[in-house]
Amino acid sequence: GNITKPKTEKGANHLAMEYCVLFSSRAESNAAQNRKATDYYPIRQEFQKKQKWVVLEDQPCHARTIEEGLQAKHIEGKGRVVFAVRYFKKGKFVIEYHGDLLHLADAKEREALYAQDPGTGCYMYYFQYLSVDATKESTRLGRLLNHSKIGNCQTKLHDIDGITHLILVASRDIESEEELLYDYGDRSKESISAHTLLKY
Numbered sequence: 775g776n777i778t779k780p781k782t783e784k785g786a787n788h789l790a791m792e793y794c795v796l797f798s799s800r801a802e803s804n805a806a807q808n809r810k811a812t813d814y815y816p817i818r819q820e821f822q823k824k825q826k827w828v829v830l831e832d833q834p835c836h837a838r839t840i841e842e843g844l845q846a847k848h849i850e851g852k853g854r855v856v857f858a859v860r861y862f863k864k865g866k867f868v869i870e871y872h873g874d875l876l877h878l879a880d881a882k883e884r885e886a887l888y889a890q891d892p893g894t895g896c897y898m899y900y901f902q903y904l905s906v907d908a909t910k911e912s913t914r915l916g917r918l919l920n921h922s923k924i925g926n927c928q929t930k931l932h933d934i935d936g937i938t939h940l941i942l943v944a945s946r947d948i949e950s951e952e953e954l955l956y957d958y959g960d961r962s963k964e965s966i967s968a969h970t971l972l973k974y
């Protein structure tokens with residue numbers, strides 16, 4: 775659909791503006807058809823005021839517009855990786871970590887299920903009081919960024935029309951041809967011994 779001008783509050787920062795321009799049409803068109811997680815999970819009243827929980831459907835045609843400036847490649851020993859194919863200024867929106875937005879308890883339940891199949895990769899990202907499950911294969915690139923403690927991106931929660939999105943922004947200036955990396959943030963002993971990549 776057409777990219778519509780976002781309704782942003784006065785004083786909203788530039789990142790928010792840019793991000794809304796990219797996402798507002800999708801957020802609007804999704805609003806009606808999205809299954810709300812609140813349809814499935816009872817949510818504490820004070821929580822509900824702040825957040826609308828939704829399960830976002832995969833939108834490959836929008837992904838092409840949104841995921842501009844990035845390219846996925848395959849690298850021996852790392853699997854798929856994502857490279858910048860243009861310059862990203864520090865603080866700018868890079869990509870959405872797109873998946874199902876879940877409560878922690880539901881995320882843990884799904885993880886236990888995935889653990890039964892050793893072929894399932896790790897695409898569950900925990901952030902404060904929620905988790906985004908991007909395990910399902912899709913055309914979206916956010917799920918393909920690899921880990922580094924000294925990466926060039928960082929995660930942030932971003933609200934668009936009351937819907938929470940997990941996004942990655944540039945933590946420093948990123949040049950074209952650089953691999954996009956962020957800190958998965960998992961410092962638990964069990965995870966580190968299961969996935970040595972988390973050490974670095």
Ligand SMILES: C[S@@+](CC[C@H](N)C(=O)[O-])C[C@H]1O[C@@H](n2cnc3c(N)ncnc32)[C@H](O)[C@@H]1O
Nearest residue numbers: 851852853854855896897917918919920921971
């Ligand atoms: C969220 S996925 C990232 C995309 C993944 N490379 C793929 O091909 O689908 C997480 C998985 O990527 C791999 N990975 C992430 N960071 C890595 C790194 N620094 N070195 C090697 N493998 C890494 C691990 O297999 C990890 O379980």
